[in-house]
Amino acid sequence: MLLILWPAITNLAWVWVCFGAFWILNMVVIWRGIETIRFLEGIGAPFMLAVGILLLWWITGKAGGLGPVLSAPSKFHSTAEFLRFFFRPSRAWLASGLR
Numbered sequence: 001m002l003l004i005l006w007p008a009i010t011n012l013a014w015v016w017v018c019f020g021a022f023w024i025l026n027m028v029v030i031w032r033g034i035e036t037i038r039f040l041e042g043i044g045a046p047f048m049l050a051v052g053i054l055l056l057w058w059i060t061g062k063a064g065g066l067g068p069v070l071s072a073p074s075k076f077h078s079t080a081e082f083l084r085f086f087f088r089p090s091r092a093w094l095a096s097g098l099r
Contacts, residue, residue, distance in 0.1 A: 007052040
C-alpha cells in the first residue's frame, strides 16, 4: 500500500525506516500508558472522518459524480438476497469479536 501511495519508495531502506518509525510510535504508546491511547483516540476520530470524506470525494470524482452511482440498478433481485449478502459477513465479524 505504501508503494501505491508513494511510488518513489522503491528502495527497501525506506520500508525499514517506515517500519522503525511505526515501531517507535508503538513503543511510546506502551511506555506512556493508557493516557496516550486516549490522546490518540481524540486525534483519530476527526482524522478518520476527514479521510472518509476525502475518499467519498475521490470515488465520486472517479465515478463521474453521485448521479451515476445512485442511478445504477441494483445487482440484487430481492431484499432477501441483499439481506443474506449483508448479514452473513456482519455475523462473522461480530462472532470474531466475541471470542
